[in-house]
Amino acid sequence: MKTITAFILTIITLAGFSAPDANEILKKVDKNLSSDNRVMESQITIQGKRGARTISSKTYAMGDKKSFTEYLSPAREQGTKMLKLENQLWIYSPSTDRIIQISGHLLRQSVMGSDLSYEDMMDDRKLTDIYTAKVLGEEEMYGRKTYLIELTAKVTDVAYHSQKMWVDAERFVPLKQEMYAKSGQLLKRLEMKDVIQVKGRWFPTTMVYKDMLKDGDGTEFKISKIEFNVDIPEYIFSKAALKK
Amino acid sequence: MKIAFKLAFRNLIGAGLRTWLNVIVLSFSFVVIIWMKGILVGWDHQAKNDMEQWEIGKGQFWHNQYDPYDGFTITDSHAPIPNEFKPEIEKGEMVPMLFAQGTIYPQGRMQPAMIKGIPANQTLLKIPTHKLDSVTDVIPAIIGEVMARSSHLEKGSRVVLRWRDSKGTFDAAEIEIVDIFSTTVPTIDVAQVWINLETMQEKLLLPEQATLFSFANAEENRPAVGDFRLKTKKELTAEIDAMIKTKSKGQSVFYFILLLLAMLAIFDTQILSIFRRQKEIGTYVALGYTRQQVVTLFTVEGAMHAVLAAALAAVYGIPFFIWQSKVGFTIPMDTSEFGMAIAPTMYPIYSVGLILSTTLIVLLTTSVVSYWPARRIAKMNPTEALRGKIQ
Numbered sequence: 001m002k003t004i005t006a007f008i009l010t011i012i013t014l015a016g017f018s019a020p021d022a023n024e025i026l027k028k029v030d031k032n033l034s035s036d037n038r039v040m041e042s043q044i045t046i047q048g049k050r051g052a053r054t055i056s057s058k059t060y061a062m063g064d065k066k067s068f069t070e071y072l073s074p075a076r077e078q079g080t081k082m083l084k085l086e087n088q089l090w091i092y093s094p095s096t097d098r099i100i101q102i103s104g105h106l107l108r109q110s111v112m113g114s115d116l117s118y119e120d121m122m123d124d125r126k127l128t129d130i131y132t133a134k135v136l137g138e139e140e141m142y143g144r145k146t147y148l149i150e151l152t153a154k155v156t157d158v159a160y161h162s163q164k165m166w167v168d169a170e171r172f173v174p175l176k177q178e179m180y181a182k183s184g185q186l187l188k189r190l191e192m193k194d195v196i197q198v199k200g201r202w203f204p205t206t207m208v209y210k211d212m213l214k215d216g217d218g219t220e221f222k223i224s225k226i227e228f229n230v231d232i233p234e235y236i237f238s239k240a241a242l243k244k
Numbered sequence: 245m246k247i248a249f250k251l252a253f254r255n256l257i258g259a260g261l262r263t264w265l266n267v268i269v270l271s272f273s274f275v276v277i278i279w280m281k282g283i284l285v286g287w288d289h290q291a292k293n294d295m296e297q298w299e300i301g302k303g304q305f306w307h308n309q310y311d312p313y314d315g316f317t318i319t320d321s322h323a324p325i326p327n328e329f330k331p332e333i334e335k336g337e338m339v340p341m342l343f344a345q346g347t348i349y350p351q352g353r354m355q356p357a358m359i360k361g362i363p364a365n366q367t368l369l370k371i372p373t374h375k376l377d378s379v380t381d382v383i384p385a386i387i388g389e390v391m392a393r394s395s396h397l398e399k400g401s402r403v404v405l406r407w408r409d410s411k412g413t414f415d416a417a418e419i420e421i422v423d424i425f426s427t428t429v430p431t432i433d434v435a436q437v438w439i440n441l442e443t444m445q446e447k448l449l450l451p452e453q454a455t456l457f458s459f460a461n462a463e464e465n466r467p468a469v470g471d472f473r474l475k476t477k478k479e480l481t482a483e484i485d486a487m488i489k490t491k492s493k494g495q496s497v498f499y500f501i502l503l504l505l506a507m508l509a510i511f512d513t514q515i516l517s518i519f520r521r522q523k524e525i526g527t528y529v530a531l532g533y534t535r536q537q538v539v540t541l542f543t544v545e546g547a548m549h550a551v552l553a554a555a556l557a558a559v560y561g562i563p564f565f566i567w568q569s570k571v572g573f574t575i576p577m578d579t580s581e582f583g584m585a586i587a588p589t590m591y592p593i594y595s596v597g598l599i600l601s602t603t604l605i606v607l608l609t610t611s612v613v614s615y616w617p618a619r620r621i622a623k624m625n626p627t628e629a630l631r632g633k634i635q
Binding site (some may be wrong): 103117153156157158159160161179181182183185187211213214215216 | 314315316347349351352353354404406408409411412413414415416417
């Protein structure tokens, strides 16, 4: 009897050891996705009722506090710039030659008609800083093995109280993410594809963002070029750079 | 002087159609000016009255940080309800309200909305908050007609409402529109959703907190209490005053044109009279009138146009004014999104002061316009005038 008990205990312990630690997974995800700074060129494709439109832009980001985006095309959006410093956001529109600060209800408006609201762009702290994670199981997605992780906020000032994340078991890149309200209502879904390796880190270059409360096919965010840890001049993150 | 009036009246009536044309034009100016001014007074009265009944009561206490024109302030504009206010709230003489920004998703569209929490049992304001007590498995909410129109929501519609609690965490829940109210006050209607205060405090993690209070006690100069400062009715309705002032200035141009037309006619008549009635002027002087007396006679004659016009205006104007004050004037456009309390139908209010001041202005202007050409008489040579020689 003792032998059987010892055998069962060994099995359980071994099983315990083989189950990946959710926080470890998150750390690896953060390592892949977060960087001191990055410069990227991207195309946002917004699916609307009258077809899709694509906006291309170039973004400079330093840590999670500063970012600067310039819209390159189409002609209507060309020259529009957006600056985010901490929790403040400014937009410069060349047609009016004015810098306006996005605040209040404007933060809740969608960015250029996409499924992203300005406030979605405001919170990009490291996942490990704001969530505790629990592995719910393993699932296959896009032909790859993923860990399904449940994230629950461990700080109070977090945008989404809980999230579900399907993380590639080999590359530690999320392939799908669902964001929930405190009430449990599914608010947003993010699907990530076309994972590439840049300077030793895995990074998804296509993200489909979907506001689950809104109709439509979502917004596709495609990165055409990305560079990590490059030198970005400090003046880029100033209001003066918006009018340049 | 009495004889001057008698003569002037006789001369005027004797002039026949010429006089009556002038009088009709002038009476028209009278009626239009009084009516338009009446509309402005009526609008001012209605807007302030509606604001008092629907939104502000006799005044409000605002959280120090609250600024309805600055979106940044809304998130932090809340504080615990001061103990000093509690007796008034219990008596129903003060209504606490809590504001937060949110988003609704009608028919899969995203629409920003201000969420306002108000006690369901309040009776101070006309907002039908008792409907917030409706039994439903989701959060009962009420909205105004303009909001219902812009979001395509109807009574009984269910829609997802999303907000961030005081810590910044997203939360969302379904609300049911249990009532749609009709008001002329856009600041409680456009892009706003009203829910029960307690539900709101619970959802935002702000128990016993409020953004502002409307109160029934008209006492002026109430001191600031804690984080809340007094906003008197006068301050809260200052925008209406400013709007009325602007409108009134705009209208003055119109009055000026109207009066100018009437005055031109009178001026012309006076010039013509003096030109054509030189023999008469010479006779007056020959009979012993001083030149100044002749000038007075002609001035009175001209000014009497205004008196006759006032009488004529009264004949058709008074029934028109009475009819208008009952039926009102419906603005031929949608006023609901003007951002001010404008009723679609405005009821003019005419005060004695308004009628007297208008009459006085018209009378004075007519007198001046009549006197101006009559001054020439003083320079006339009576013998030449008697001979009818043009001078």
